[in-house]
Amino acid sequence: MPLSHMRPGQSGMIVEIQGGFGLINRLNGLGILPGKRVRKISAMIARGPVTIEVDRVQVAIGFGMAKRIIVALDQ
């Protein structure tokens, strides 16, 4: 499921980032890469940015980017 579609409070593990080198590079810099556990904290209305927690740090990600981050939800 894309990060953008997760509900606030849900958590899971990143399985894939669908994007080119530039996007992967920027997300990696912030510690967002496949294999990392994420928890979604909030999403702004009207396709606004999504706030997540990775490794005890909060990161805000634009909606379009969040769509390209695929997460396997916890059961």
Place this chain on the structure above:
Amino acid sequence: MRTILLVGNPNVGKSVLFSRLTGVRTTVSNYPGTTISYTRGFTKLGEEKLEVIDVPGTYTLEPTSEAEEIALKMLKNGNVIINVVNATNLERSLYLTLQLLEMDTPVVVALNMWDDTRHRGIDIDLEKLRMMLGVPAVPTVAVTGEGIKELMESIPRATSPDGPTRSRDERWVAIGEIVDQVQHISHRHHTWLERVQDASVKPLTGGLIAIAILVLSFLVVRFIGESLIGYLLEPLFNGLWAPVVLRVSALMGGSGFLHDIVVGKLVGGEVNFVESFGLITSGLYVPFAMVLPYIFSFYLVLGLLEDVGYLPRLAVLMDTIMHWLGLHGYAIIPTLLGLGCNVPAVLSTRILESKRERFIASTLVSIAVPCAALQAMIFGLVGQRGGQYVIMVYGTLFAVWVILGIILNHSIKGFSPELLIEIPPYRIPPWRIAIQKMWMRIYGFLAEAIPIILGAIVIINMLYLFGVFNAIANITAPVVSGLLGLPKEAITSLVIGFLRKDVALGMLAPLSLTAKQLVVASVVLAMFFPCIATFVVLLRELGVVSMCKAAGVMIAAALITGGLLNLML
């Protein structure tokens, strides 16, 4: 002389550490991207004098913004790298560390914010970390100075370990191994600060918090500014300084060219600090009694918001709106800084990714965001006529900000990149650092404003004397009177606005404008052209071509807005 570079992720405390090492004051805040160009200082290691450079933060050595490119260029000039790491987040910080270790420059690692690891239940096995990295690693708490001595002592032991050059994926695997072996995290409960943290990025609670904070900020700035003026500075000037001015005036014969420059024109035999326009009347009263109180109260509140770590959260909330203007949420930082002074605001657009965004952000700031000095004068002069006129000025500028942003967004090729920022935890501001930052900003204002204000007053008097203003006023009368509905003499204020906008607005005081004219003049003055300091920075940051475009936008927008206001009011 050997050069030490402080390199690390954004917002890990490099600038605090830099201040500790060199004694050079730096601006420190709790958001990524405070340092947008490098700062240089010196320190001593035994007998050896070392140069220390505070490099803007970067997550990787593959740059994604201008500030990061600057960081990368700096790396070639270093003899030793102090890699400043956020000890509470090794997982992410170590990526840059591994990249640095692959270079040939010797490295030591400073595990900063070490005190936070304890609060957060993070236990780091230092010995094992040192072994696995192959370089010295020293725990530090830059804000208190803990570990700084040990860090300096470790510099001679800095090395560049022989290791493989890894691919990106290999680095992440290596980090996983290091973290597994070195770091142990014990579970603990959420603190109240963390609950507020989460609430401030949720749409409903976050929106309410943002509105509350902005309203409260405005009220506090106004209350402190007004109180300082009303209870301290006005009595001081009127009670103590006015008699001195009158004596000086009498000594200088009460009139004449020199008298007019020093004392200005007395109004009905009395000192009028706003209208007299002499060096020791308006020249001192405008900066000290009208502007300084607001500079102080504005930066007190802004500093608090910066240091607590609220601004990145505001960026998240504002992101959708900022996209209409061709920007993303983080552009709220240049905008807020611009309410203090446009110069640091334009510089801070370096935290934005693309040239397009930087152009839009810089243009919008210099047109529609009035600096604290101008705002203080707007409150002082326009406010006398009634609060509704102040609201008109602000409302117009805000509307211009939005409409012009939308126009620029649609007329400039390209798209607005998406927001991607780290949101730092809320922190209790370290007072020593907050006071230091306030002092730097106040000093910066005084050092820049006083000479220009005094110079402007001399120039104004000269231009009047030689009739230059009259000549200009007659040429520009069709625009100033015809289009804007102002007396033709108001052009003098617009001309002086190029030097400083606070003095320029003050020049309108003796023209006995109607409230409506004052609103038009304030808006046009704010928008028309940046002051010289902002102009120089814009020129440097945007280049000549873009600066000319921006200037064209400014003049056109100012005349259109002023003309419309004149028709509508």
